[in-house]
Amino acid sequence: MSGLFKSEIKNPVINWIDCRLPLFTMMSKEYGSFPTPKNFNYFWNFGALAMVNLVIMILTGVFLAMNYTPNTTMAFASVQHIMRDVNYGWLLRYAHANGASMFFIVVYIHIFRGLYYGSYKAPRELLWQLGVVIMLLMMATAFMGYVLPWGQMSFWGAKVITSLFSAFPVVGQPIVTWLWGGFSVDNPTLNRFFSLHYLLPFVLVGVIFLHIVALHITGSNNPLGVEVKGPADTLPFHPYYTVKDSVGICVFLIVFSVLIFFAPNYLGHVDNYIPANPLSTPADIVPEWYFLPFYAILRSVPNKLLGVLMMFSSIGVLLVIPWLDTSKVRSSRFRPVYRPFVAFVLPICLVTLGEVGAHSPVGIWVILGRVATAYYFFHFLVLMPVLGKLETTLPLPESISEAVLKAKTLKKAEAV
Amino acid sequence: MADSSASVGHSSDDGVTKRDFLALLASAGAAVTVGAIAWPLIDSMNPAADTLAVSAVEVDLKPILLGSGITLLWRGQPIFVRYRTPAEIKEAQDTPMADLIEPQEDSARVKPGHDQWLVLIAVCTHLGCIPLGNKLGQKRGDWGGYYCPCHGSQYDTSGRVRHGPAPLNLWVPPYAFESDTKIKIG
Numbered sequence: 001m002s003g004l005f006k007s008e009i010k011n012p013v014i015n016w017i018d019c020r021l022p023l024f025t026m027m028s029k030e031y032g033s034f035p036t037p038k039n040f041n042y043f044w045n046f047g048a049l050a051m052v053n054l055v056i057m058i059l060t061g062v063f064l065a066m067n068y069t070p071n072t073t074m075a076f077a078s079v080q081h082i083m084r085d086v087n088y089g090w091l092l093r094y095a096h097a098n099g100a101s102m103f104f105i106v107v108y109i110h111i112f113r114g115l116y117y118g119s120y121k122a123p124r125e126l127l128w129q130l131g132v133v134i135m136l137l138m139m140a141t142a143f144m145g146y147v148l149p150w151g152q153m154s155f156w157g158a159k160v161i162t163s164l165f166s167a168f169p170v171v172g173q174p175i176v177t178w179l180w181g182g183f184s185v186d187n188p189t190l191n192r193f194f195s196l197h198y199l200l201p202f203v204l205v206g207v208i209f210l211h212i213v214a215l216h217i218t219g220s221n222n223p224l225g226v227e228v229k230g231p232a233d234t235l236p237f238h239p240y241y242t243v244k245d246s247v248g249i250c251v252f253l254i255v256f257s258v259l260i261f262f263a264p265n266y267l268g269h270v271d272n273y274i275p276a277n278p279l280s281t282p283a284d285i286v287p288e289w290y291f292l293p294f295y296a297i298l299r300s301v302p303n304k305l306l307g308v309l310m311m312f313s314s315i316g317v318l319l320v321i322p323w324l325d326t327s328k329v330r331s332s333r334f335r336p337v338y339r340p341f342v343a344f345v346l347p348i349c350l351v352t353l354g355e356v357g358a359h360s361p362v363g364i365w366v367i368l369g370r371v372a373t374a375y376y377f378f379h380f381l382v383l384m385p386v387l388g389k390l391e392t393t394l395p396l397p398e399s400i401s402e403a404v405l406k407a408k409t410l411k412k413a414e415a416v
Numbered sequence: 417m418a419d420s421s422a423s424v425g426h427s428s429d430d431g432v433t434k435r436d437f438l439a440l441l442a443s444a445g446a447a448v449t450v451g452a453i454a455w456p457l458i459d460s461m462n463p464a465a466d467t468l469a470v471s472a473v474e475v476d477l478k479p480i481l482l483g484s485g486i487t488l489l490w491r492g493q494p495i496f497v498r499y500r501t502p503a504e505i506k507e508a509q510d511t512p513m514a515d516l517i518e519p520q521e522d523s524a525r526v527k528p529g530h531d532q533w534l535v536l537i538a539v540c541t542h543l544g545c546i547p548l549g550n551k552l553g554q555k556r557g558d559w560g561g562y563y564c565p566c567h568g569s570q571y572d573t574s575g576r577v578r579h580g581p582a583p584l585n586l587w588v589p590p591y592a593f594e595s596d597t598k599i600k601i602g
């Protein structure tokens with residue numbers, strides 16, 4: 001047996017493969033017996049949900065691509081052909097378009113979970129940063145996907161967003177021309193966006209793989225934010241969390257189905273059912289909802305270059321929060337002062353930014369946009385470093401199992 | 417092993433070996449090769465020859481009404497051709513340079529002897545929307561030129577930016593008069 005892996009799997013066929021390529025052992029180690037903190041709440045479902053969502057996107061996307069034509073003269077019509085003539089084409093397209101929205105809902109909640117429970121702190125900094133890279137790749141993918149149906153919003157959204165790069169002095173305009181492959185958003189642009197829209201999801205798969213590898217080195221964080229101390233703190237991933245994840249997946253699929261079957265265009269924009277017209281700018285250019293907060297930050301700054309830089313730094317700042325947050329305590333449960341800021345003020349700030357992004361920048365929306373933008377950066381650049389040093393945190397439990405047992409006895413006592 | 421190269425005499429006195437030199441040379445060669453392979457890929461995304469071949473368009477000015485303009489496409493970009501009124505011309509010419517965000521004389525933006533014709537690339541220098549105001553009756557902003565509906569930039573009757581967020585004046589495409597009533601763009 002020298003040179004072969006010693007597989008313990010009983011089935012002779014699987015054993016034969018496993019000795020030569022120990023995928024089965026790896027899977028059962030990483031997803032079967034993998035020791036997982038026993039106190040997860042439903043916030044810990046969203047990673048698995050994101051994976052399911054990515055699979056749905058790739059599947060529906062590959063089949064859409066079989067009927068889609070990336071040419072400015074035919075793209076719009078080919079999407080209508082998918083909607084009207086292709087068997088179940090409407091389902092594929094509505095699942096794909098709403099799947100993108102679901103993907104962002106899931107990933108934004110997943111990120112919020114990380115922020116609230118301090119999952120970005122040592123030793124999980126790189127894991128967190130890989131997550132930010134995943135979010136950026138998703139944004140690029142979704143942006144280019146939205147251009148493909150070649151409606152008015154596709155065209156003008158593409159024009160506005162690619163023009164962002166012209167803000168950079170000297171290199172700006174050449175970069176934009178290079179991105180466009182011409183002097184305006186046109187056929188070369190549509191072609192390359194289709195090519196990249198097909199490619200990036202598979203790059204995502206690669207980065208997500210690294211994200212999981214890093215996760216399985218450090219192990220998961222948990223709602224208490226105290227590290228696992230021993231076997232008493234954990235459960236094997238299967239069946240405990242495969243089951244919990246399955247419950248979440250069912251709820252996810254219900255919400256997804258409601259969107260697809262009852263409100264398939266609720267999150268879209270009607271103007272995208274008008275074919276792209278380079279000679280007519282729509283009254284108001286609005287990006288997809290998941291980009292609105294960032295669009296609002298861009299428009300809150302009256303200077304073009306500064307606005308672009310602020311928008312990019314609003315995501316860039318996430319890369320460095322492992323070092324901006326000076327608190328030794330991970331979970332916000334034990335941070336009474338920080339907790340309301342991360343649980344309420346920050347989400348309200350983001351929803352406000354989203355609302356601002358959907359309105360023309362006049363009157364009250366300008367002021368709201370500026371206040372919310374200011375708070376966003378204040379939260380990460382000032383609150384995180386300063387509060388971490390000043391705040392008196394609540395006493396942490398000795399271990400996960402101790403906290404879980406105590407909660408159980410309390411409940412029993414209440415019942416009696 | 418560590419000092420084997422020194423012991424066989426490849427080392428100069430300062431500890432730099434021939435092997436260091438070879439490693440440097442090989443890395444530099446590899447870097448150049450990677451660059452040489454990457455460049456064609458990157459450059460293939462730049463405008464292709466047929467896109468660059470400037471397709472010129474001729475524009476007949478006769479149908480354009482005083483005070484209004486027409487919009488056409490050139491190289492995929494919208495172009496404004498506007499017939500300015502004497503008042504608009506005077507306003508454009510009399511604007512003090514100090515009032516401008518990107519100072520430029522009106523005379524540098526039109527052809528001599530053809531002050532009434534303003535030809536512009538109709539792409540807002542902020543983020544690329546088409547400004548309003550080329551047609552009579554459209555919103556023209558406080559300076560009587562153009563108003564961009566996207567983020568509220570305003571341009572004067574010479575197409576110069578007067579109110580942000582746009583940082584630059586509207587661009588003037590290359591064009592020439594073929595006769596008094598016909599121009600060729602490109």
Ligand code: HEM
Pocket residue numbers: 054057058059060061062063064065068079093096097100103138141142143145146147148149197198201204268
């Ligand atoms: C990260 C995963 C993905 C995301 C977030 C995403 C997002 C999007 C979005 C937002 C649209 C516009 C939907 C609309 O309004 O019609 C779109 C369209 C499209 N996507 Fe994707 N996509 C993903 C993966 C893929 C993959 C792997 C393919 C495979 C080739 C693909 C192929 C297409 C095609 C052909 C269209 C045009 C048809 C249409 O507009 O419905 N997508 N995508």
Ligand code: FES
Pocket residue numbers: 540541542543544545564565566567568569580581582
């Ligand atoms: S694109 Fe014209 S003001 Fe922004």
